[in-house]
Amino acid sequence: MQFPGAALFIDIYGFTSLSKQLTAQGAAGIEQISILLNTYFDRMLSAIDRMGGEVVQFAGDALLAVWTVDPDEHSLEEAVLSAARCGLLLQRQLHDREMLPGLLLSLRMSIGAGDIESALVGGLDNEWELALAGEALSQIRACSAYAQAGRVLLSPEARALIGKRYPSELTEAGSAFFSEEKHDELESDTKQDEGAILPDTVQATQVDWSAELRLITVLFVKFTQPANQLDIGQLQPATIAIQQAMKLHGGTIHKISHDDKGSAFIAALGLPAHTHENDAFRAVRAALAMQEQLKEQGLGHRIGISTGLVFYGSIGNAVKREYTMLGDAMNLAARLMQHAPEQEIRCDAVTREAAGGGVWFREEAPVMLKGLKEPQPLFTPLGLTGEARSSGQTLVGREPEIAELRQRLDLLAQGSGSYVSLIGEAGIGKSHLLQFVQREATARDMTVLRGAADAAEQLTPYYPWRSIFHALLRLDALPEEEDAKLLAVLDTIRRSAPDLEHLAPLLTPVLPFAIADNAWTKPMTGQIRADNAHALMVRLLGQFAGEKRAVIVLDDGHWADSSSWSLLLQAAGALPQALLIVASRPESEQVEAGEQASLQLPSALTLRLAELSRDESLALIADRLGVERLPDEVGAFILSKSEGHPFFSEELAYAMRDSGVLEIRDGQCRVLRNLDELSDVHFPTTIQGIVRSRIDRLPQEEQLVLKVASVIGRIFTYSALDGTMPVAGGGEKLLALLETLTEANLTLREPSDTELTYLFKHVITQEVSYNLLLHSQRKQLHGTLASWYESQYSDLSPYFGLLAYHWSKAEETDKTAYYLERVGLQAQRTGAYQEAVGAFTALVGGEAFAESSASMAKWRRMLGEAYMGIGDMANASDQLCAALTLYGRPPASTPGRFKRDIARQAARQLLHRVIPERLVGPFSQSRRELLLEQSRCYWRLAEIAFFVNKPGDNLYHTLHGLNLAERAGISPELAQISSNMCVTAGIMSLHKLAKAYINQSLRTMNQIEELSAEAWVRMNISLYFTGTAQWRESMDYSGRAMDIYEKMGNRRYWEACSYLMVKALAYHHADFPASTALAAKIYESGRLSGNAQAKSWGLLAQAENAIYNDKPPEALRLLSEAEALIPIHIGLTEEIRLHNLLALVHLRAGGLDEAKRYARQGLTLTNQSAATTYYSFDGYAALAETLIDLWQQESGDRSESRSAMDEAIGILRRFAKTFPIALPRLHACEGAIAWHEGDRDRARKLWKRSLQYARKLDMPYEASRTEAIMWQLDGRSS
Template structure:
């Protein structure tokens, strides 16, 4: 699965259902009944509601379900409970050797312990705040309970420890393991803040809890002095402010429950589930929608990078109001920055010296470059203006390795977590960091040293590690002056390794100039050089005096009837982007009549394709869609023949593999009718399985682009840099990594310039760094992502926004939807200098396009789903409001953008209209696709 970027967007309400393309539609029978006579729809909703509430503390569930107004903060009189279970980590590492079977067994064992422990804590009025992999954090408050919170917390501690003692020996497929538990209890006031999409606890009481639990041995319960003072008997002081429970013979309390509250909650939770879903990350909501139950098969071992980020400098008890403001701002920065780099904000947690956040990169979706993302995230947090101005101190540790990941807990309370030696080491690295310092392990350093300046740290000893651990301190992010790349040659002036292909092109052009039609098909994988060869072809066409018409197919355009031909007809009629509907009509009429006066009867047919309405004529009024479609083909060819009277014509269709059915049929129609006419039909595409008609013509030539030879790969580097020789290390790197892919080579060279391994000296490029140390991705997509990651925040942002608009985008549209006009202009300029986009000036317009379609695809995939939806909706709204007189033309785009933006009301409306339009021009497959989208939109509206 490609990287899309992780979706840590908790702000959305409700549950997201993927499109038909992602998974089959799941229908809930509205009238069905289960064995108890309850409708299956209600049962399904109840199961989902139960699953959602299991991921949250009761305090949050109660306040939202009962519609209680959340205070800005609370200083809660409470007892904090911390149960630390040891033995799981070593067991998990041994069972990892069994693969998924081992992961399943680990989950089963952990939940075998946690389920009864959770029941015990809840039975005594505890509210579970979270799990630390193999630990449980809970809070006890007084509320309406008969027994005081201290006694109930103590009873829960005793019973949980007794349960573990009774079941401490575990038999597994990898031998016998011993599980133990110790507990800490602290009484006082704890700082609590509801963030409306998460929650936070902190303050001295929480810090004290973690401090004293580390003093307890297996089977012990330790408390603070305040707790002992209330319970009084049964304790022995072990050291300053720490007391150990020693009275084993006390009479147990009678448990109690808040029956009235529980009954009210159970009745309301299903009907108010939308108040709880913002607290869950989108991928968990999606997981619950697909399957609201959890089992041992959900766990797995995987490689991730974890970041532990300690933060201090907030005085919760002394300045609670100010602390509420700081926590809100800090959390916003934390969640936005982690989302930006594809991290999963796993939790806010407490530590002995302050509070901390745990962020995971590579879970739940694997990332090729999770170490780099984690480091960039940490660097940006450390340099964030809000955090620096508010003097919030950060201590950050980063480590990568294999961990166990999955759901921990029970149906009553659970969370997704990661655990294992790699996580434990991250926690210890972070604890060893000084204020405002980022410390990384060697496994992370090996992947990120090319992006940062760093200093080595003397190897340190850590608990659980036999040998000392090598560490590195990240300093400044490496930067290269943008002026270097502004001098960059877009591509090698001389095309390399395609000499035979160019001879075929020249031969085809000569044949066409003699009045004999030719079809030229250019096929090859992404990045292999199709666009570069097409540019070379256009150069030769211009020299030979051809009229050139170009049309592009788009990745999301298979449902847009005639998309590439609309480009061609727009060029033929001389229509500009800012032309009014009146001007468009005038130009279409003039163009058609100039070809043939009789074509005035067919304005509505061509207008339908162009999104311009004309009144039906006596000829078109009663024609069926099939005949109209044939007339579109005939008239379009008439236009091209009209141009060919003066000079030869070349029609170039790029990315044919994405073409809609009607466009492909028109390509085949043109292809079968040009044999004895001065036409060159050029089709460019990635390999397609189906053999199209145009491929079988005796006047068709296929150019299949292959990888460059080793010699030509090196020649391309020399041409790009205009140098005569290349260091031996780089020769080896180029050949091994690129596998002869020209686009990879080009992006590789640019990446080296950006990282400082290739620098300009006296107007010439030279290799300056140690290539042996360079770590590079193995795929074209990964190296593009590598370059995108090094853009500054605005450049990256603009590139991502542009990717939503497609491979080509107009200046006026991106100006309208991008919120910051000054950085937009600067960023567009820099992106051109960096050779990621190109600018094209027309008579009244400015257009930009991604230099390579892969760049657009990778940039789009880096967007979070939430941001993607927002941008699609914003684009749709702009087209709807500002280009309303061109509504017909943009029906397909409006359907697409509103559907991807999850505005299902408008998606339904425009999908139906676009389907009707496609049906009218006999584009039946496209009509079906639009109507299917309309049905999916309706189902989404019904569901919500």
């Protein structure tokens, strides 16, 4: 865009020297810089705005403003006059103002007139830069050398426009100073502002706490072609090249600066969110990259790079505000840019040193640069050396462990992965071994993916895996824009796991951004969500390991959440081409459980680290002190205290050195105290004491840094530390303190491509530092840190656990409760049930958390569901009942009340059936949600009652939940619990009522269109139809439910639906091979998920099919495996089936005694249970058949066996009243009894009835079985 106008450039004269003096004052000086600059700019911005101008850009301690010309309102002459009048007004107000005692500032101004061009250039990741050019700016640059403090300089063109009206003082170049003679037009404005002249003392309340000193590397890039000749067609690709280079290397463009020297790109590394441990190295690499691109574009340029401390903070006021950088490094980079030959780069000595050995530099002859007293050494970067940097201390001892780890790396090189567990106490050397693995693997061109758990993140699902997937998905190399990252991640999934693309949202816990749920993942919760997440994560890990020889390392496993351990062990079993290593302390329950699970892995190896030997300990101490050998008495003293513990030995040696007992000089160790007195020197006798003694010797500032860092965690970033420090003083001072702590071996620099990161060398150092804080200090720091996190991230979901932890330590109950609830919900949704139990237990255990009984009730319901997730039905039931009690609905505690409650709820349900318009009340949304919340409690209790085979409780809770859900209106809860009632009505043989509930559940399902509800409804309807032998309907409904659950990855309910299909295939089609194959899949699914009940379903169904096919040995093998699952609580129904089937199989195999034993146990268990599941049929029938045969074979008194047989037939008869599928077998058994009693006619009538039912119910196997009995006993068939 091009327009005529006047341009005013204002430079705060004297600010550079002023900022140098203030910077030397430390934190107080930083405050003053922010105050001074903002106060000065506030005055200038306000005046420019009031007099019709617009500030288009700040340029360090200067600004550029324009007055545009609107031909319909005023002329270019009037625009120049307005700019001149504004400049003169500001000079009169601000010239030689004593801002602070002895510190004077003034202004230099230049005005140009003519065409002004502006354009937005760049656009990479939607980041645009403002570029300005044109005649007006060229005039300012041409005459700026003649500008003077306290005066307003007009370019020749500007003077020509207003010189006739206002006399001016000419310069030799034709420019002129606007007259200092007072003009009437200025009198009113000057007087108006007299009362607002800057005060002599600036108030502290004006401090901008965001201002700070930062160690940055700055790049100035200037094009050698004159700005007025540089068109947008050239500037646009050049800007893109600079943006790409800075993005790639972790930096950012600060601005395109327009000042009296011209225009230049200013870019930097070291600004917030762009700070790394090797910023200078990255900056030089970025400069070399942009140099190459600009050369290809044929664009002349010069680049200057400087590293140093700068002021970084916001400047301006409500009219315009932006961040700026000020300091010697800025000035030096600009001077280096001006001095550089065309197409070349010049660096200062600090940048060259900080870049290290990774860049080839050519040293140039020192030169004098403007504003500097001494000649400056210059360096030209020529390219990268490729030199690798290494850090870490020498690994001493551990030869057996090193040999084992090398062998595992050798196997990986040959394509075979494995699982290694390093277990040892704190400080025993686990981290050093992990560093060895990383170095060794890198040297072998293997890829290492490393993650670490954290004490403060124990409730955060998958926390240690975040950095692993961050590296695997190469998130650092992607653009910063979230949409671009999202597309890149989705593309990776599409290429690596196309069949799992719909599961992409499940990666959210390991990503720095959220992927919104879709129709498939939205209904996934709990174990279903966890199983699917693991499937996708393992597939991505497997794809990566298949392409590269991958070493996956997880440190501090004792702090990892259960989801992380589950994923680790699943990955270990599924990734044959990856080496997985986890390092842990031995005392964790998770570690012990992981060790037990890893025993199933054929390639698992556990390395338990013991103390070092005497020689190894002495070698370690000598290495850490940097000496060839230790005096014998020193070694003996340390070993007597440390007993071979590496970290203890090391810290004790440091403590002796720091306290002056030892002197280290020229590689030799000398004892400065009398050797006889050495044993009397008091040293702490614990590791914690040693560390504390070292911290006590640090200066106060360094101690404070350690203490604040300890609140953040073992690993801490510079920005989090800087944001939490209770006193000002970041920037170079804080970096220097951190460097000192690193040199003292208390902290280490952690490699990171995203942010400057440190870690405590050992967690004990963190713990000791934290324990030195007073309670009040901890509260304040935890609160400050939590607030910092809340202010830094728009999406806080990855930090819920961390925020709950810090707010709890800050004793902020409302915020703690807020985040704990979200931690619990997040954990439950991802299947991390142990963590969900922990979060909700904390909530229900803290009475101060609950704002109301409704909140506490909701938390107890959530805790109950979490207990269900881990299979603890007793605690789950207790919590759900407690929730209902808090809602004012305590479950019945006596048999009498239990019956009255059922009668009352049944009557209410009958009323709902008769007068459906009274179902839904005119409830508010909050009241409706309360009803649904209560309904959920009953629904879960009904589910528990079904699985523990308590039909009375099932009916009680289902009626309550259904009545509440119907009052609340259409909802997934209503659809699901209506389908539950369909099954319950069927069990009660109320088939007309069951069909009414089928219709209600289907109608509601179609209105809500929610997949999980649809699958649940279809599964329950199929369950009802199977029990009533409506095979086509049953298979249709179960088939659709199976498809939904399989797509959702809901393994638990897929297994249940598939079991319906297994029995339909057997009972209806007599397709035993297909039924057996599907049962085997159910077994395998249960094995993978650890669901013992599903495993038992698969085994029992296969055994029943083997019995049908007359294969007793195969059936016995399967049943024996199922019997081993009984201690895992597979359920009473499964135990009954198992005992009864074992009785029949042993009888057919000739094991009469075993048959009798299992039959007695089966009969006892069967009498303890009501018939609630159709698939119990085979077990009930097996018991009856076994006892008939035992009665028939009895030679003596048969009264006892007759009684047992009659009891079994009575049980089967009652079962058949509920589930008609048992009728053919019942009458076949009754016919056999009649035959053996000699009543042949009755036997034939019963067999005929059996055949009629078998054909009516379309059960071909039952028909053929009855005919076989008839042939065997009667010698004829039907």
